[in-house]
Amino acid sequence: MQAMDIEKVNSMDFGEFVDVFGNVIERCPLIAAAVWSQRPFSNLEDLEKHFFAFIDALPQSGQEGILRCHPDLAGRELQRGTLTAESQREQRSAGLTSLNAEERLRLAELNAQYRARFGFPFVLAARLSDRAAVPRELARRLHCPPEQELRTALGEVKKIGHLRLADLLGAEQT
Numbered sequence: 605m606q607a608m609d610i611e612k613v614n615s616m617d618f619g620e621f622v623d624v625f626g627n628v629i630e631r632c633p634l635i636a637a638a639v640w641s642q643r644p645f646s647n648l649e650d651l652e653k654h655f656f657a658f659i660d661a662l663p664q665s666g667q668e669g670i671l672r673c674h675p676d677l678a679g680r681e682l683q684r685g686t687l688t689a690e691s692q693r694e695q696r697s698a699g700l701t702s703l704n705a706e707e708r709l710r711l712a713e714l715n716a717q718y719r720a721r722f723g724f725p726f727v728l729a730a731r732l733s734d735r736a737a738v739p740r741e742l743a744r745r746l747h748c749p750p751e752q753e754l755r756t757a758l759g760e761v762k763k764i765g766h767l768r769l770a771d772l773l774g775a776e777q778t
């Protein structure tokens with residue numbers, strides 16, 4: 605999609621805004637719907653701040669719900685081709701679409717252990733990682749205390765959202 609400036613964002617009606625920003629947080633268009641009411645935005649950082657403030661204000665059940673909207677990394681949805689376009693691109697950029705059978709099995713086992721321990725899927729900004737680092741990080745985070753892990757996982761959701769917003773607004777990705 606063509607990059608856009610903040611004036612264009614501020615001029616969007618509700619439907620257009622949710623169409624464009626509905627997947628900044630994976631499969632949580634409700635967040636974009638709520639953020640639309642906060643316009644006008646002064647810049648990308650301001651827009652992003654509203655997405656993140658919504659997440660931070662949720663009760664723990666809502667924050668865990670956001671994590672549960674994420675597909676597993678290298679999981680069934682990738683095999684079936686049912687990922688969102690953004691997730692597909694992110695997983696491909698980390699090399700997760702070209703794992704061999706052994707690597708896929710190892711990740712599937714770790715994903716299952718993680719989900720059994722914490723009750724939500726393992727979430728990591730795949731574009732900032734690679735096929736060797738993902739299982740390493742998963743194995744490490746498996747042993748973290750649950751409250752710390754919830755915070756870490758939400759931090760990853762924000763990194764993913766930051767990169768998706770930066771793509772949409774054509775900003776430098778910092």
Ligand SMILES: NC(=O)N[C@H]1NC(=O)NC1=O
Binds near residue numbers: 677695728729
């Ligand atoms: N499980 C998980 O982290 N999924 C997400 N990560 C990412 O970069 N894109 C996703 O869909």
